Amino acid sequence: MMGKAAIGDVGNVWDPNAPEHEQIETLRQELLGLEGRVNKFGQETRQQTGAVRAELQGAIARVRAEVTEIDRRLKAEAVQDARLDARTLWLVGLGIVMTGFPDGLATWTWSGILTLVVAGAITVAVVVGIVIGGWLRVSRAARTASPEQA
16 A cells, blocks of 8 residues: 555645655655644734733723723712611601600790700701711712722
């Protein structure tokens, strides 16, 4: 079974009976063809890797933007909730004061009015302290939460 056989798909034909220098040249041509295919494969792989890397970086940027937006919305909701709570707090405080006010004193006009004024002033002072303290806490947290956004 001595004959000619094709080596690979480059197209060089191997002749076992050919002189050595022709066999060496045939092998050299095959190696050059294989080297070209390997180089082409490497280049295609680098291009595909670059495309995937760019797509991944784009997706990461989109996710970061969405997380930033969600964080901003959550902080805005927290501030809004604190404002709503603070708006109704004076009613709660006034209700607590009036619940503890004895019925006998409530029948006296001047003591009732004086008690309402004092209770209102105390409630307003407490509410203002809570609102300002909450606002300061939220603004400090917003400034220190994400230094990369600054």
